[in-house]
Amino acid sequence: MDVRQRVAVVTGGASGIGRSLCLAFAEQGAAAVVVADLDADAAAQVAATIEAGGHRALAVAADVASRADAEALVAKAQDAFGHIDLLCSNAGIIVGDEAWSRMWAVNVQSHVYLARAVLPGMLARGEGYLVYTASAAGLLTQLGSAPYAVTKHAVVALAEWLSITYGDRGIAVSCLCPQAVSTNLGATSRRQVGADTPTTWSDRGAGPQAAVDGTLTPDQVAAFVIEAMADERFLILPHPQVATYERRRADDRERWLRGMRRLQARLAGGR
Numbered sequence: 235m236d237v238r239q240r241v242a243v244v245t246g247g248a249s250g251i252g253r254s255l256c257l258a259f260a261e262q263g264a265a266a267v268v269v270a271d272l273d274a275d276a277a278a279q280v281a282a283t284i285e286a287g288g289h290r291a292l293a294v295a296a297d298v299a300s301r302a303d304a305e306a307l308v309a310k311a312q313d314a315f316g317h318i319d320l321l322c323s324n325a326g327i328i329v330g331d332e333a334w335s336r337m338w339a340v341n342v343q344s345h346v347y348l349a350r351a352v353l354p355g356m357l358a359r360g361e362g363y364l365v366y367t368a369s370a371a372g373l374l375t376q377l378g379s380a381p382y383a384v385t386k387h388a389v390v391a392l393a394e395w396l397s398i399t400y401g402d403r404g405i406a407v408s409c410l411c412p413q414a415v416s417t418n419l420g421a422t423s424r425r426q427v428g429a430d431t432p433t434t435w436s437d438r439g440a441g442p443q444a445a446v447d448g449t450l451t452p453d454q455v456a457a458f459v460i461e462a463m464a465d466e467r468f469l470i471l472p473h474p475q476v477a478t479y480e481r482r483r484a485d486d487r488e489r490w491l492r493g494m495r496r497l498q499a500r501l502a503g504g505r
């Protein structure tokens with residue numbers, strides 16, 4: 235899909251990868267960009283930046299983990315711009331083991347609520363694009379955060395299911411699986427669940443596992459997404475090494491698990 239003249243909705247659009255996607259879509263000539271986020275002020279700022287560039291935008295305050303908010307977001311976007319061509323279901327958090335239910339709600343359930351809300355319109359028009367921000371953790375694993383590893387695997391599974399189920403009815407699906415990206419993920423996640431919740435993500439950026447192949451900027455990731463969307467490619471891997479790791483995991487699971495244990499020990503300073 236070429237985003238020109240398309241109506242895009244981006245969740246988590248106020249910061250990081252979502253913010254860069256919003257700005258990039260506007261720059262590429264999208265008809266309108268809906269910036270949805272828990273942080274209403276920051277979403278309004280992104281929408282104002284887009285409008286200042288001469289493009290149409292709408293900021294919507296929403297907790298996408300709430301079914302009512304997710305449905306209201308889709309209704310507001312449709313009321314404002316007629317329909318939705320592209321949904322980037324991007325909002326997510328990383329926290330520790332205490333916050334399983336919040337992680338499940340934000341990182342998985344939100345995608346289900348939003349897909350259910352946008353699909354009827356897309357199927358009726360015979361076209362639409364769903365982009366899911368999972369993570370390399372959704373193909374491999376996340377050391378130190380079981381809920382992040384599990385919920386991001388669930389996002390990949392949901393995206394695959396949607397692609398298989400609706401791919402022949404005009405619905406394109408992509409799944410974005412980066413390693414480290416320089417964003418506010420640690421800080422915005424902690425704000426939601428309490429400052430004491432431990433995470434491998436600091437306020438300054440990704441933990442050492444994610445950063446092992448370098449850290450990208452959110453603008454670089456947005457450029458990868460736009461390029462992959464042009465060919466409607468399912469898997470978007472801004473860090474190409476992830477494809478090799480995934481292949482090794484599939485080829486010999488026992489060997490891969492031993493290697494991950496070694497990596498964990500090395501990063502913990504043990505061996």
Ligand SMILES: NC(=O)c1ccc[n+]([C@@H]2O[C@H](COP(=O)([O-])OP(=O)(O)OC[C@H]3O[C@@H](n4cnc5c(N)ncnc54)[C@H](O)[C@@H]3O)[C@@H](O)[C@H]2O)c1
Nearest residue numbers: 246249250251272297298325326369414415417418419422
């Ligand atoms: N930063 C990385 O290294 C990295 C790597 C792989 C995947 N990801 C994924 O990228 C996505 C975007 O994160 P980011 O790194 O840009 O972080 P970020 O914190 O900079 O941006 C995320 C935005 O989502 C919003 N948000 C969080 N929960 C929300 C909710 N329930 N409802 C509405 N908005 C909500 C936050 O307010 C924030 O503005 C996440 O799904 C994250 O898991 C990030």
